[in-house]
Amino acid sequence: MRILVIGTGGREHALARALAADPDTTEVHAAPGNPGIARVATLHDVDPLDGEAVAALADDLGADLVVVGPEAPLVAGVGDAVTARGIPVFGPSAAAARLEGSKAFAKEVMTAAGVPTAAARVCTDAAQVAAALDELGSPYVVKDDGLAAGKGVVVTTDRDEALAHAAGCERVVVEEFLDGPEVSLFALTDGRTVYPLQPVQDFKRIGDGDAGPNTGGMGAYTPLPWAPSDLVEQVQREVLQPTVDEMARRGTPFAGLLYAGLALTSRGVRVVEFNARFGDPETQPLLALLESPLLPLLLGAATGTLADVPPPAFRAGAAVGVVLASKGYPASASVGDPIAGLDEAEALDGVHVVQAGTALGPDGDLVTAGGRVLAVVGTGASVAEAREAAYRGVAVVDFPGAQHRTDIAAGV
Template sequence: MKTLVIGPGGREHALAAALRRDPSVTEVHAAPGNPGMEAVATLHDVDPMSGSDVAALATKLGVDLVVVGPEAPLVAGVADAVREAGIACFGPTRAAAALEGSKAFAKEVMAAAGVPTAEARVCTTPDEVAAALEAFGPPYVVKDDGLAAGKGVVVTEDRQVALDHAAGCKRVVVEAFLDGPEVSLFALCSWNEADGACVYPLQPAQDFKRIHDGDAGPNTGGMGAYTPLPWAPEGLVDEVTRTVLQPTVDEMARRGTPFTGLLYAGLALTHRGVRVVEFNARFGDPETQPLMALLDSPLGELLHAAATGHLADVPAPRWKPGAAVAVVLASAGYPESSSKGDVIVGTETLDREDGVQVIHAGTARDAEGHLVTAGGRVLAVTAVGSSVADARARAYEGVASISFPGAQHRTDIAAHI
């Protein structure tokens, strides 16, 4: 099987590395990729937002499977263009990707499917926002309706902060606050006319969204993650599959927009039970890094089966024992701004460490060939171990060996397990 991974970041690096480990995968290509992916994939220069360009590249390479990583190309319809070219694609259509592209649409689907989630109002004017904030009270939860690279949500006790965030968006969803710990549960999804929708959940993970220790500071795309969750309630995966994942993909099929790809359910384990915080239509970043480190099944086989509507014909995902932890190093100024061109040192040593992987996200090469920051979240040091504590210790040992000017990371990823 020849595969092509679309995207430039950490999620795509982790997926490409996992595809490389699949014995059935003979070639791994990535576009545009990043310097870290050069070790596991052949890189190609392509605009990931151009469906025609991606389809042309896939056709030229003769690949059997295209995996679209980021949300923006999915919402733009890149997967549709690849399928129209006659190539299997793991990733939802433009219509199905609206589950992530519009939070208002996701709420509509959840209501129709009976999926438990927070009470919410869709607002387009300052008066509507003010009324919704008044109705729900603090903590105030205001979400940009569209894509915002993981930074479109504000949760605050300050009403003015909530109003200001809403003022910067065309349309927002104002929600009731959900208490309790958050969990990420991914599911591989496929559909065919004869059998309907098939859902294979992965094992739960947890990410850390805010920039500073103790969940302080603004939201980011995610500063670290770990899996499995020793504290998760017994039967959580079965419950979420039954009450959230399967009803959602069944409802999407009923609407004539079957969901093929990765459905990401962000969940809150509230005092009243499981509630959906958000849906994403692709692998989450950085949860993908520890999940792929522990996946014991051939990833290419799973993704190709899902893309072609035959997921039920292959075994459900299997997992290695132990745990995995990923710690993100971000550039100076992130998330408000982002420093670029800072020289990175120390990754070469870790590349030789067994059980430790440096996943590149925001990296580039300068004119002299040095590895430098390209802004945002730069690297994720991902380590596996016999337990969460063991994996965490190994991940932070790795973090300590990497440096670049202004590097910032959280010190409390998976600390309280």
């Protein structure tokens, strides 16, 4: 099998790495990729948002499967362009990717499917926002309706801050605040069959103790020893399958990766959001524990044959990923800073590094090229052991202004 992975980030590096390890994979290609992905794949300088260019590349390569990593190409219809050439795509159509592309649409689908979620109001002007804030109360939750790279949500007790965030968006969804811990649960689906994966928890804010602004994610771990033992079965029954069935009923079947962001509230499980692709950084520790070959699962989802593939299985133990971000993130990103210590980190037992915002400098050395630069992933027999391994790796990686949280999976 010849596989083409679309994207540049840590999620795509983790996917390419897992696919390259699959015995049925003969070649992995990526567009445009990054230096880490180049270690396991052949890179192609193609714009991931240009559907026709991606489709032409897939055609030229004779790709047997195209895996679209990020949300923006999915929402832009890149998968549709590839599918039109008769090539299987892992990732939903543009119509189905609206589950992530529009939070208002996702709320509409959840309501129709009877999926438990927060009360919400869709607002298009300041007066509507003010009324919704007063109705739903503090803490205020204001979400940009469209894609915002994980940074379109403000949760605050400051009404002025909530109003200011809304003013910077064309359309927002104002929601009631959900108490309790948040959990990420991914599911593979071909539009009918739904295979949930192992729950993961990620850490969105930049600072220890969940201080500071939201980011795309500063770390994650799996499994969750504290989560209810029947959580996956409950979410499959009450959230995932009803949503997939509702999308099929609408004539826009959802095939690919359905990501449910969940709040385990005092009133039960509630959906915070849907995403239409693997999450970043949750994918990094999740795939580190996946025992099943990844390729048959993705191909089954892409070709409507997922029921013929054994459900995903995970090995015992735990994995923890810690993100190292560049100076100034999330407000800005420092680029061109030399990165040291990756080989030393990867030489450690139970440690590997997944690259995200990296590039090669003029002299061929690895440098920073984005906000979230890389993730150090540790594995071990327990969350505590995996955490210790990850932070041993973090200790030997360095670049000017590097920042990371010190409390990922602490106390678990």
